[in-house]
Amino acid sequence: MLLRLAERTAILLVSLAVSSLLVFGFMVLLPGDPARVALGVNATEADVATLRREYGLDRPLATQFLDWLGGLLRFDLGKSYISKAEIAPQIADRLQVSLILVAVSMLVALVIAVPFGTFMAVHHQRPAGLVLSAISQIGVAVPAFLAGILLITVFAVQLGWLPAGGWTPPAYDPGLFLKQLLLPALSLGLVQGAVLTRYVRSAVLDVLREDFLRTARAKGLTPMRALARHGLRNAAVPVVTVLGLQLATLLVGAVVIERVFVIPGLGSLLLDAVGNRDLIVVQDVVMVLVVAVLVTNFVVDLLYLVIDPRLRTGTR
């Protein structure tokens, strides 16, 4: 158990180090000088040189990388090329918004996927299961931002029940916060729910064929009780993997959804930075998202050990 933990932690640390190098490499090695990109085509050589010196872009790449990495470890992400503001506090603010959105969307996805997926597995050869399966297939094909636009069309434009966008901090006006959160969380959650439903279905189907479930039925448990007591825990292992991967998808999906619903999250910060050609902000936000993905994978790995005791020994 401890050995596995140490192994996973080592993998996480190496992954973090290599991915920081990748992000830095992508931003630096591609043709295009960040100072020139930030100032636009009309800038004079002198302006560019000043900005380069001001931000240390004239130093050797290795120094720049180590400096940036050192800053990351101290939560000091440098200053924007454009607004000259500190980046870390901005990211912290925006991250809160995005995390709320992602967490609620994940909840929506789970609330949809677990009951429907289980139902589809139990009824997999009956019409109801087939119809739901076909609907989930369509759900998978609809991108979240399209779902968002359609939800706005119906609930904001046609019915006028909910606002078409915007964001209010929960402490400021909880009622408005929930109203504004509902549509974006539904658009992300419905689509992810459709994907997750298919995984839940196949995981439960696999478990239904297991001997221990037949034994449980033979003991006299009803199908539902057998599934609840012995099945779902076993079905959870593959589902948790997918959940981890989906969290990454949700974080990136939130980037687009924030644009659809005008939500001031991390995605809006990223897209604004791309629009302003503020490469250091882009670099920092991308790194934060990648760290989030890697840490999620790490947590998923640890959750395995909790859910499935068979994996706790060193051998697989």
Next chain:
Amino acid sequence: MTSPSWRGPSWRRGAGTSSGFSRLATGLLPAGSQRSRAGVSATIAVGGGIVGLIVAVGLLSLVWTPYDPGTIDPTSRLQLSSSAHWLGTDKFGRDVLSLIMAGSRTTLVVGVVAVGVAAIVGVPLGILSAMVPKWWGEVIMRANDLLLAFPALLLAIMLTAVQGQGVVTAMIAIGIASIPSFARVVRSGAIGVMKTEYVLAARAAGRRPWAIALRHVLPNVMNLVIVQASVSFAIAVLAEAALSYLGLGAPPGTPSWGRMLQEGQELLFVAPRLEVFPGVAIALAVLGFNLLGDGLRDRYDPRLRDGR
């Protein structure tokens, strides 16, 4: 992972279909026309039909569209469907049907190039990782997993920030992000092939590794590559639509479904139908490639039936 490991080439054809769609479709067919063992599954038929339709529309748009998709006509702005404009016109007076038809080209080109990039790098990488000593294979796969932390959209946004907006940037970014899935799938298949007796015999006969890779491994993992290509194509379509919607993909003037969604959003209160047509087109394309991928997977490896 959830899917069982791949255990050598499977030539068993027919058998099952995984999605409810296909079984629903099969169930609706008259008894006599239901798929025989050697026949094409309903999933492949539906998925392939949709994909074929999109390809046909894309090809047709090269030689004919009802109107020129780029022509701006202020006198016929925001018209409803009529016999002159089947799907109406947008805020610039452009014919929506023509735009949708021309947009399919962008979708297909981005998909083909992105999947091509991913396959050209991912397939050799997967085969290599199965043929080198185990330790090296693990290192390759770890590096591969790391790339998974960079989803297509994120990579594309990052590249666009540096390179500027463009379809080429989008295609390459989506392609790079799809490499890991190809490498992973091919590796799992190639490991199975490497254990077969004919590879053992080829090695004993002194065949060089690259010859074994080309002659024995590649042909036997081709099924997996085709399935993955179909699934990755769907992902590419989604990523391109999102990028163009954000204004980071197809530049103004290039017909693109994602771009149409972006341009229509400000008119959501006036003409919501402008969002419906490109939206349906995107969903249909993704559905088609997903179904085709699922169907082919079942066909090539019936043991995976009901999986996923």
